[in-house]
Structures are given as structure tokens and as C-alpha cells.
Amino acid sequence: MSGAARGAFISFEGIDGSGKSTQARRLADHLRASGRDVVLTREPGGSPGAEDIRRLVLEGDPDRWSAETEILLFTAARRDHLEKTIRPALAAGKVVITDRFADSTRLYQGITRGDLRGVVDRLHSLMIGVEPDLTFIVDMDPAEGLRRALARRGAEERFESFGEALQVRMRDGFLALAAEFPARCVVIDGARSVETVAADIAAVAARRLA
Ligand SMILES: Nc1ncnc2c1ncn2[C@@H]1O[C@H](COP(=O)(O)OP(=O)(O)OP(=O)(O)O)[C@@H](O)[C@H]1O
Numbered sequence: 001m002s003g004a005a006r007g008a009f010i011s012f013e014g015i016d017g018s019g020k021s022t023q024a025r026r027l028a029d030h031l032r033a034s035g036r037d038v039v040l041t042r043e044p045g046g047s048p049g050a051e052d053i054r055r056l057v058l059e060g061d062p063d064r065w066s067a068e069t070e071i072l073l074f075t076a077a078r079r080d081h082l083e084k085t086i087r088p089a090l091a092a093g094k095v096v097i098t099d100r101f102a103d104s105t106r107l108y109q110g111i112t113r114g115d116l117r118g119v120v121d122r123l124h125s126l127m128i129g130v131e132p133d134l135t136f137i138v139d140m141d142p143a144e145g146l147r148r149a150l151a152r153r154g155a156e157e158r159f160e161s162f163g164e165a166l167q168v169r170m171r172d173g174f175l176a177l178a179a180e181f182p183a184r185c186v187v188i189d190g191a192r193s194v195e196t197v198a199a200d201i202a203a204v205a206a207r208r209l210a
């Protein structure tokens, strides 16, 4: 068989500090080494307009936005990311790897301040309408994740300052999402060495991209 490889859309999800960014980078490097054209991107952000919105949602007072306004901002950023970065790359046959996507909004904006999951889902189907082909849920102990995240803490601390109780709920929430979307979600044990986790993820990706 010859011809251009089909594009593929892969997301990394999981609690703060679980290793999403580390593993997204590792998978991008691995796939590039095997000859794939890869776009590594992240949310919120991933396009110039969405990166502007990133600063609005990640920096400042934790009470800066109402839950509803925050959902609109995240969805606006995602729409721009989709239009400017994700769709063009997939159309060109590239592999798109995103560090967080809609599952993060389903959890962080959907359940942290009241039950707004229905609002998140309605806006998603109205304005986004796509899911990744494959989602890696990097799972680990919430206290360890928080410890890792705080160790490299910077200006973008608006959500991390919500604390460990939130991490516990989010971990359960990500596992529930994996059960809700079993066709695309694969839970990965993130409490192992970077190399071991990366090898596990590369093996799953190879099977799914074949
Ligand atoms: N398997 C691992 N073992 C030990 N440390 C790790 C592992 N994976 C990542 N780390 C370290 O833990 C910290 C958090 O990792 P990383 O930034 O990849 O997590 P993240 O899920 O992207 O976090 P956030 O949600 O806050 O962006 C980093 O300092 C990273 O070097």
C-alpha cells in the first residue's frame, strides 16, 4: 500500500502534574522519528487567538470569571484552535497531538462549580463537534500529581490553587470519562518512570494508527 498516511487526532488528559505535557512531547518525538508529520499543540491555546484567551483564563484571581463565562472562554479558545490549527493539520494528513482538549472542560468547568456538564456538552456539540480519535488519560495518585505540579508552579496557577480535594474529584472524573467514552479513551498508569509510560503510550498509538 502507498499514499499519504491518514491524519489522526490524539489528546492527552488527566489531573495536574500527571505527566500529560511530558508524554505528549515524548509521543510527538517518537512519531516524528518514525516518519510521521506531527503537530504538537495544547489547550487552552494552540493558535495565536486561543493563546490570548489562555492568559485570560489561567492567570489572575480564582474568582475572576463565573463558571458560565469560563466555559464560553474555553469554548471560544477551542473553536479558534480547531479552525486555525487542528483542522488544517488533519486535512494535510498530519498527526495532531493536543495536551488537553474538551474532556478537561467537561471536568474542570463541568463539575467544579455546580453541575454544568450539560452546558459544556451542548456548547461542544454546537461549536466544536469533534472528538479525538484517541485519548490518553494519564492516571495517578492525586497527592503525587499535585506535588509534581506545585514543584514547577509558575504564573498560571489559577486552577492549581484550588487544591488537593479538587485533584481527588478530578481523578475520579477522568476515570469516569474513560468509562463513558471507551472507544477512544485509554487509561495509562502515570506513576511509573517517564520511559516506561512513554513506551506504553507508543505501543497503544502504533496499534491505533495502523
Ligand atoms: N513519570 C514521571 N515520573 C516522575 N516525574 C515526572 C513524570 N512525568 C512527569 N514528571 C515531572 O512532573 C512534573 C509534571 O509533569 P508534566 O508537566 O508533564 O505534567 P502535566 O500533566 O502536563 O501537568 P499540568 O496539568 O500541570 O500541565 C514535571 O516536572 C515533570 O518533569
Ligand SMILES: [Mg+2]
Binding pocket: 020, 021, 022, 099
Ligand atoms: Mg502540562
